[in-house]
Amino acid sequence: MEKFVIHGGKPLKGVVTISGAKNAAVAIVAATLLCDEPVVLENCPQISDITFCLKILSSMGAEVVSLNNNKVRIDPRGIINPKVPYDMATKMRASSYFLGALLGRFHEAHVALPGGCDLGDRPIDQHLKAFTSLGADNYVEAGEVHLSADMLVGSLIYFDIISVGATINAMLASAKADGYTVIENAAKEPHVVDVANFLNSMGANIMGAGTDTIKIHGVKYLHGVEYSIIPDQIEAGTYMVATAATRGDVLIKNVIPKHLESITAALRRIGVGIEEFDEAVRIYDKGELNKINIKTMPHPGFPTDMQPQVSTLLTLAHGASVVTDDIFTNRFRYVNELRRMGADIVVNGKAVIINGVDRLKGAIVMAPDLRAGAALVIAGLAADGETTIGDIHYIERGYEGIEKKLRGLGADIVKVEENKYSQSGSERNA
Numbered sequence: 001m002e003k004f005v006i007h008g009g010k011p012l013k014g015v016v017t018i019s020g021a022k023n024a025a026v027a028i029v030a031a032t033l034l035c036d037e038p039v040v041l042e043n044c045p046q047i048s049d050i051t052f053c054l055k056i057l058s059s060m061g062a063e064v065v066s067l068n069n070n071k072v073r074i075d076p077r078g079i080i081n082p083k084v085p086y087d088m089a090t091k092m093r094a095s096s097y098f099l100g101a102l103l104g105r106f107h108e109a110h111v112a113l114p115g116g117c118d119l120g121d122r123p124i125d126q127h128l129k130a131f132t133s134l135g136a137d138n139y140v141e142a143g144e145v146h147l148s149a150d151m152l153v154g155s156l157i158y159f160d161i162i163s164v165g166a167t168i169n170a171m172l173a174s175a176k177a178d179g180y181t182v183i184e185n186a187a188k189e190p191h192v193v194d195v196a197n198f199l200n201s202m203g204a205n206i207m208g209a210g211t212d213t214i215k216i217h218g219v220k221y222l223h224g225v226e227y228s229i230i231p232d233q234i235e236a237g238t239y240m241v242a243t244a245a246t247r248g249d250v251l252i253k254n255v256i257p258k259h260l261e262s263i264t265a266a267l268r269r270i271g272v273g274i275e276e277f278d279e280a281v282r283i284y285d286k287g288e289l290n291k292i293n294i295k296t297m298p299h300p301g302f303p304t305d306m307q308p309q310v311s312t313l314l315t316l317a318h319g320a321s322v323v324t325d326d327i328f329t330n331r332f333r334y335v336n337e338l339r340r341m342g343a344d345i346v347v348n349g350k351a352v353i354i355n356g357v358d359r360l361k362g363a364i365v366m367a368p369d370l371r372a373g374a375a376l377v378i379a380g381l382a383a384d385g386e387t388t389i390g391d392i393h394y395i396e397r398g399y400e401g402i403e404k405k406l407r408g409l410g411a412d413i414v415k416v417e418e419n420k421y422s423q424s425g426s427e428r429n430a
């Protein structure tokens with residue numbers, strides 16, 4: 001088991017480059033399955049979730065070749081069986097995208113109910129509603145979802161709630177369906193748009209992604225393409241908050257500032273200095289951090305994936321803040337860990353109530369999930385003394401080379417084996 005050991009209190013300074021977006025990449029890797037020719041993906045993040053998605057594809061018969069660190073060639077033509085190996089599907093949430101992609105290609109799919117970070121209940125009823133609208137039968141048996149359709153026919157899909165995953169799955173299943181599909185109450189996240197752009201670059205006919213209504217004319221053939229994945233808005237937001245929490249000055253490159261608008265607006269209200277450029281943002285210290293109240297919303301609102309990080313920043317702000325997040329039921333598991341570090345923060349229903357303190361102090365904590373883990377890294381960077389974070393495999397699902405990027409900004413952070421760390425600890429004591 002590996003851990004991060006951080007000696008905090010050093011302002012982050014310098015330049016960091018953001019990697020490709022995890023939540024776009026996991027869907028796009030699955031979407032390559034729909035292509036009738038090989039595809040090359042660029043700006044593909046080197047994170048464990050992507051390594052795993054690529055493993056799923058190759059285990060099913062695709063040829064996957066890494067061309068360099070962030071460039072991969074996928075030839076999906078060797079896949080003949082529309083089934084994801086059971087154990088692989090249960091390990092990540094994004095395995096649900098294989099449902100839509102396999103259904104679109106084979107009119108049949110067998111994928112175990114998806115796993116992923118434990119954020120509370122994560123039903124897939126809206127995904128199934130979309131598949132049913134297109135003419136697929138479904139049943140769930142022994143934890144596995146089975147879909148089949150004689151033919152997929154375009155139709156009206158109306159979502160009862162806004163869901164990123166269901167919107168993307170509806171696009172995947174209908175891109176090659178017969179006729180015209182309209183998706184109403186669609187999610188508008190940048191990664192939804194990126195998946196639509198990827199499908200269109202292969203010859204699909206999808207309009208309106210990024211709005212509430214997506215219109216799709218099914219096509220018969222999708223041709224090969226070289227496609228570059230958008231930068232990760234949440235990775236960028238995480239470095240923005242880390243810079244603010246350490247009172248640093250960092251230029252964050254390879255971002256689309258438009259995608260960061262809700263994060264930028266929240267940080268400006270807190271009192272963080274932000275300068276925007278075409279493809280970069282600079283974060284700098286402007287003095288006292290102020291309390292704010294904030295509520296997460298689907299895009300273009302403030303993203304739930306930034307809730308733990310911004311709550312961590314607010315533990316160091318002047319006054320009492322309330323951060324409400326009702327998108328998932330269990331996204332506050334970092335709170336007890338922050339309390340170990342001296343934060344004054346409590347969960348109250350669907351919100352956290354935070355009273356700012358002057359300093360956090362290092363402690364031994366565990367990452368409960370991906371974004372909560374990132375929040376603890378931020379806390380460790382800002383805190384006095386040593387912080388040890390366990391279960392960092394969660395963090396590595398979504399942040400490419402986080403400790404190397406942070407070291408490049410002057411942070412004192414190392415990744416160590418648990419036993420190696422205790423050895424060096426005893427050496428220090430000796």
Ligand code: EPU
Pocket residue numbers: 022023024026093094117121122123124125126127128161162163164165166187303304305326327328329370371398
């Ligand atoms: N929901 C349903 N039924 C469904 C689908 C969703 O009730 O069929 C509910 C969920 O339980 C939740 C809400 O709708 O309450 C929104 O869920 P959504 O489907 O939008 O989330 P997701 O597709 O499972 C993606 C990201 C998450 C991110 C959410 C919200 C991926 C792989 N995951 O999840 O990312 O939090 O959208 O923006 O794209 C992360 O990156 O750390 C992460 C958890």
